[in-house]
Amino acid sequence: MKSVVAPVKNVAATQIAFETLLQRSMGVPGIGLIHGPTGTGKTTATTYLYNQVNGVYVSARAHDTTISLTSRIVEELGAPPMYRISKCVDYIIEQMSMFERPLFIDEADYLMNDTRMLETVRDIYDGTEIPIILIGMDQIARRISTRKQFYNRISEWVEFRPADLEDVVTMADYLLDDGIKVDEELLDNLRMSSSGELRRITIGLSKIESLALANDLEIVTLDDWGDQPFHGLRG
Template sequence: MKTAVAKTKNVLAAFDAYQHLSEAALNNTPSIAMFTGQAGLGKTTAGSYLFVQADGILVRCLKSDTLGTFLERLSQELGLDQRARKADMLKFIVHELAVTGKPLFIDECDYIAERQDVLETIRDIYDLANVPIILIGYNQLPKKVKRLEQLYSRISQHIEFQPADLDDITTMASELVTDTAINPDLLAELLHASKGNFRRIHTGLNTIEAFARSNAMPSINVVQWGEQQFFPSVN
């Protein structure tokens, strides 16, 4: 399979939201976005794709994060090669973002959504650097962020990632699978088995392609697939 990002509805919606965000930043209007949804719906994949396309900065939050560790990792992503005081790291971050204009992508935001000091600092970074910020997390993120109205009021785009549908899985098969053509009936079976989870669909497509390749099948349908498993069995 290709190492690429398929242009599913979620990815296209995220890209469109980012375009609006970039324009908003130029006009000094609110330019913070949230990408939210259940696990496996492609939030991180879409964020990583946009991060590369926009030449942005990506930082992943950790469960153990404090304000200090969050600032330290973000500073390192921006090129700071030594530890510093929190105030100095914040000054460095704001300066680098303001000068470069790079958008900031913050993944796994649920880990820091209960920490008001981190959220307030993200708001400070946004206000002082004036660059787009994209917060990526699970379904409860908007509710948690809403408790800090000063940050929540700056959010102008919110994409709620949805489970895959038949169009999405067809797009994924077309853009990612290279060695065989997967018939619509087998794609529908995989969609049902995965419950629309993009991560599991990717696993299933890879499994189908490997099977078809090992059996020299230029195409494969649901009858040829038989009773095989799309995903590794868990005992």
């Protein structure tokens, strides 16, 4: 399998939203929210994006405090850990502003459990106006709507959805070794078996590729695959 990011609809929507944040008009807020169920490719899409734009990436944790989160952002910016929130925030604002480095916060649902953490992220945005991207599960959009001061700073909302057949075809085209093709009926079977989860689709494509290589198949059909499972054990 090739080590690339397939340009499925969720990935394209993420890139468009980020470009919109960069090119926004004066007065338009610059925070974006990416949300959706697990397995839909949020982390993969944003990891690819922040690497392209020299972004700063951190993942929030269940037991984070404001100081632990801001200290990790400081470390990602290349400095030793700091142990006062005010020093951390000042340094983050200085560095993000000086080098125009957007901030990506994964597992942002955990911010909802601590008003001070959420308000600190808002302070960082207000001090820089450099885009901040939050990545969270499908309930974060509802939860964040109750925090009006923060909610009003979000101008781009991207909801990640399960892959459709067109996405699975795109993934097969981009991820499988050259010369290996998969019949669309088998790809749709994989989509249904995976409930559209990109992680599980990727695992299934890897197994299809192994079957093709082991049997010297140029195109793999549903008949070639048979009734073997794409994931886990045979039922």
